[in-house]
Amino acid sequence: TIFTILNGALLKPLPYDDSGRLLVLAPPDAGTQSGLLFQFVRQRSQALQHVSAQGQPSGWNLVAGDAATYVSALGVSAGYFEAHAVRPLLGRTFTSADDTPGAANVAVIPEALWTRIFGRRSDAIGQTVLLGGIPHEIVGIVPDGFRSIPAAELWTPLRIHPADNTFSYRTFGRPAASASPAAAAAEFDSFRAAILEELPRTNANRLAATQWTPLENYLGAAARSPVLMLLGAAGFL
Numbered sequence: 001t002i003f004t005i006l007n008g009a010l011l012k013p014l015p016y017d018d019s020g021r022l023l024v025l026a027p028p029d030a031g032t033q034s035g036l037l038f039q040f041v042r043q044r045s046q047a048l049q050h051v052s053a054q055g056q057p058s059g060w061n062l063v064a065g066d067a068a069t070y071v072s073a074l075g076v077s078a079g080y081f082e083a084h085a086v087r088p089l090l091g092r093t094f095t096s097a098d099d100t101p102g103a104a105n106v107a108v109i110p111e112a113l114w115t116r117i118f119g120r121r122s123d124a125i126g127q128t129v130l131l132g133g134i135p136h137e138i139v140g141i142v143p144d145g146f147r148s149i150p151a152a153e154l155w156t157p158l159r160i161h162p163a164d165n166t167f168s169y170r171t172f173g174r175p176a177a178s179a180s181p182a183a184a185a186a187e188f189d190s191f192r193a194a195i196l197e198e199l200p201r202t203n204a205n206r207l208a209a210t211q212w213t214p215l216e217n218y219l220g221a222a223a224r225s226p227v228l229m230l231l232g233a234a235g236f237l
Helices: 002-011 035-044 111-118 181-198 204-208 215-236
Strands: 023-026 048-054 058-064 067-076 106-110 128-131 134-142 154-157 167-175 211-214
Touching: 023 035, 023 181, 023 215, 035 048, 035 167, 035 181, 058 111, 067 111, 106 111, 111 134, 167 181, 181 204, 181 211, 211 215
Parallel strands: 067 154, 106 134
Antiparallel strands: 023 167, 023 211, 048 067, 048 167, 058 067, 058 128, 106 154, 128 134
């Protein structure tokens, strides 16, 4: 039983293609990053092909025609699905234009919700649904094999304000085909002085301990010690 927990928490790879190349910008407390730091890295990075962010989970009452349901939702930036190596079944994912404040409200839904609400009709793309009473156009459908962390049944554009310094975002990166995770880490090291200069409210100690790390290592960090202790105790018993 303990090994099953160990395998699920630490050993089993994440359900993404080439998951070892999906990186997260991890602070020392395994928390989130500021909107300013995310935007700095997205604008400057050359080693990363895709830099994206996700916000905090939320929920919406979704109304589509005569159907109504409650869905868990997650705000994500352009490049999020590409960083997770996910291609839509139909339609598209978010673009930088969708991320612009004031742009039309759009949404991406998973295959299961497409089946439940739209009966897998191809004309679901372009349909308008109400989320909390606000119209959103469905622009894409992603396969059920994809699971965001935390899990969501619908995704909307994140639209981070250029001056947002709140620590509300998890930042992801996927290296370009010609680069390695180590190259991304070295590049971030080269950014540190400029970050402190251009983002003066940055905590220098926190920044010094922040680095790109594989998401699977990041997610397993909190569970590693207690799970290994349980495994050792079970083995001793």
